[in-house]
Amino acid sequence: MPSTSHSPRQLACPHCDGSGFLLDETTGEASPCECRSRRIALARTRSLSHHIPRRFLDVGFDRNPVKDMDPTIVRAVERYCRTIDERLDRGEGMWFQGPRGTGKTTLAMLVSQHALKAQRAVAIYTVPQLLSEIRKTYDDDSRHDYLELTRRLAGVDLLHLEDMAVARTNDWVLEQLYTIINDRYQDERSVIFTADVENPDDLAAHVGERTYSRLIQMCGDPLPLRGEDRRIAVRAG
Numbered sequence: 001m002p003s004t005s006h007s008p009r010q011l012a013c014p015h016c017d018g019s020g021f022l023l024d025e026t027t028g029e030a031s032p033c034e035c036r037s038r039r040i041a042l043a044r045t046r047s048l049s050h051h052i053p054r055r056f057l058d059v060g061f062d063r064n065p066v067k068d069m070d071p072t073i074v075r076a077v078e079r080y081c082r083t084i085d086e087r088l089d090r091g092e093g094m095w096f097q098g099p100r101g102t103g104k105t106t107l108a109m110l111v112s113q114h115a116l117k118a119q120r121a122v123a124i125y126t127v128p129q130l131l132s133e134i135r136k137t138y139d140d141d142s143r144h145d146y147l148e149l150t151r152r153l154a155g156v157d158l159l160h161l162e163d164m165a166v167a168r169t170n171d172w173v174l175e176q177l178y179t180i181i182n183d184r185y186q187d188e189r190s191v192i193f194t195a196d197v198e199n200p201d202d203l204a205a206h207v208g209e210r211t212y213s214r215l216i217q218m219c220g221d222p223l224p225l226r227g228e229d230r231r232i233a234v235r236a237g
Helices: 036-047 071-082 084-089 104-117 127-136 146-155 171-187 200-207 209-219 230-236
Strands: 021-023 030-032 094-097 122-126 158-162 190-195
Touching: 071 084, 071 094, 071 104, 084 104, 094 104, 094 209, 104 122, 104 158, 104 190, 122 127, 127 146, 127 158, 127 171, 146 171, 171 190, 171 200, 171 209, 190 209, 200 209
Parallel strands: 094 190, 122 158, 158 190
Antiparallel strands: 021 030
């Protein structure tokens, strides 16, 4: 799916000149600005996928399809987005659960959109895409080794994972998912994700019990989305 960057990758700061340092004009000494840690986090995302796909660039709470979704779910997402900095600073996440075509990705992209507008470091992947990126690090000529990729994934303010339940499960897949989620769990960094499962507990079979337990603590109860497949309904209409 074509995608484009939603926000500039340069962090504006009212305190420093954009260097990440403050200069004391009396002593001539430089000290780190409060924005420096965020600049470092943004720099780490340059080799990661951090784009809002074109289809979701214009989504908003005031227009369809969001206007037609369960208002209780939409209000919960709005509250999260209004307080995006506080939520990310606390490592709070969200997850969207339900059948295909019910709006899970749309709402998750709204969260990532607000995080990018707040100039936070965001990485956005489908789980199959992310697993493919990890496999590439095993190639001899790969520019980014495995440890560097996982370090970057652990360091972003928000990790957005789509299709958490679609990967073919084996020991290798379970171990990769555990490593990624556990790193963020330990550092109290936010995760949002979508999962095509009817019952929330079914997710454990796709990600493993250890990973599932951490996701529940990080993201809380799922936001369930129900109804017909909107993509098919739109086409049929």
